[in-house]
Amino acid sequence: MGGRTSGQGKIGFAAVWAIAVGGMVGGGIFSTLGVVISHAGKWAAVSFVIGGLIAYATGHSLAALTVDKDEPGGIYSFLRDTGRKRIARTSAWVLLTGYVLTSAVYAFTFGAYVGNVLGGPAWLPPAMASGAILAMTVLNLRGAGQATGVEIGIVVVKLLILAGLAGLGLSQFEAAKLEISAQPGLLGIVIGAASVFMAYEGFELLAYDYEEMEDRKALMGRIMPWAIGSAALIYVLVALAVPMLTGTKTVIEDGEIALANAGQAALGTPGLIAVTLAAALSTVSAINATLFSSARLAKEVAQDGDLPDRFAASNSQGAPSAAVLLIAVPALVLAVIGGLSGLVSAASLVFLTVFGVLNLLAWREGVGKRWITLPGALGSFAALGVLALDLAGLV
Template sequence: MSRGGGGQLSLGQSWAIGVGGMIGGGIFSTLGVVIAVAGQWAWASFLIGGLIAMATGHCMSSLTVAGDKAGGIYRFLRDAGFARVAKLSAWVLILGYTLTCAVYAATFGSYLANALGGPHWLPGAMAAAAIILLALVNLRGAGEAAGLELAIVVGKLVILVGLAAMGLARFDAASLAVADPPGWFGAVVGAASVFMAYEGFELLAYDYDEMADRKRQIRRVMPLTIGTAIAVYIAVALAVPMLTGTAAIVADGEVALAKAGQAALGEPGLLVVTLAAALSTGSAINATLFSTARLAREVAVEDELPQAFARQNRAGAPYFGVMVIAAAALALAVIGGLAALVTGASVVFLLVFGTVNLLSWRKSRAHPAIAAFGTIGAFAATLLLLAHLAGFA
């Protein structure tokens, strides 16, 4: 049943949730991966992935407005008559988001430990502290969680844009070169390999009922969030090699941006980029906890998940979902060893987005050319990524 549009989330707060969900651990941990695959075409990898994400955002917002309900792909599949597949998709997404939250927390701990030094248990302790703190923020309700998200997102974007500006001021195309250039096809493989960097905008479909003037807002906020991510990713991919060189980025792995900040400004640069990483991964944890708990609530209301997930506290927060997801993510973050699962997450989200685009295309809810591009692009990228993982591409 359709509900009124008097939610708590403003356009700015919704934008912050979407951007926070995307620009989380992604750009901090995947830049070395995409350069290793795509070489000087790394910026094009982020552009290709972004265009697929933009098409998916258009299809997702169109389907959400047509049904006028929160729930994302779960809702779309259920309304299309695929109840069993819808239930399975909800479980898979919740597990995937829990894993993603753990990865963000682990990245948070790695950056802080790199800057501070300390005992071997420090990264795990920092990761656990981040999850616990942000779970407590989420338990205070939508206004508190979204307000914190807006402040964090603005802060991290200022730092990332500043780092990009320093690199671009020294721009020299020769600095993008790698020892064994892969050719333009590497950009396509790179886009598939790091597509998880664009996971996050779909969280807004779970928060639809929380938005003010929701039908208008979700159509506006989807392209705004994805466009922001595309611009930041391309700028960073072009700028950071100017500061450290491509070989160093690949070698430094998930702390490559911290090393770039150190190369640009010395110790202050290391600390500033570490702050950006902490803000970025923290906002991603916050956004993912916020939206995943609301997805679980929507599914539980329809008896497809245990009823405990539908329970809310006085602030309107789905407290059981927040606590269970946070506890599972904390355990995964402390255990570590998630690299292979992170790669698999790109496959999961490409399949999810491809399915959304296909549903929109079949139901004529979005512009047919955009839906066709999103469908073909997502499924082709999935096949390409699987071929790459198998060593064929």
């Protein structure tokens, strides 16, 4: 996700792609595959495609709004600059809530994978989750940012591991293995797409790095299909491949460590370690980047008077310390006490809401292609409605 160590040169296509893909594949696929399969059954891959299409439309809207204004920002600044100050303030609170939830999911996933490979008592995974957030909080309080070279390396490693896992699974592909006992219909596919939509969260923070891009208007305009398409492709391949290695029922039962067990089924202990390494790198990197960018969003909102003044202050290292803690503390609590499915669904609700508004704003402002922005808004709000009804037990 967004953010970059100061003092470096302009970032090019590879670094921008890595930041976006690293944000989206920052933990979502490692923890949510069982969730989407439990809803969509053999059509889980289709759920990821639907989510990817909504994300693509949103990325198109975000890029169009950013290029049109030719300045860094996001939905908060877009709404503020168009005179919608009350909605802007609300969007900031909603978005910060979403970043708290996603940080909690990343930490929960880190704890689950590392705790699983180490073994030990039941308190170990939440302890590891807490440790991940605390370590990244200290890093951010010291003023460290995101080094793009490190980000590219992490993304390449985890994508290679996931691609290898997908290749091993697809080499044994049998459609019958995707079946579950109570096969859902079309509504289940939509619920699956909506319930794990947080897996596509992350690309939107590119708007904060806009001024640091080489040939920023051109790059911002063309990066979204590549980045979102890359994430969607790996999600689809993994959704089709992992059930081939362990069985669909086992993927659902294994929950947050389903990919680790698939790696072990494919290659034994080396496979288990490789997938755990990918999950650990992904989640720690995503926590760090989320804290980096969301704290700076909180600082901007505070400077505009829409958050208390203390969140605009920086410490001696130049870091917005109160803003970092605003995200880190509740994320740590939720990572320890929250259930994975609830955290994922809540985060998906938040980002479907934010992305729906972003698409609608692009359509209202007449930027981008309306045949993309309007379906993006309708798709976001439709998925939001279905997920809300599902969580209320009404569908």
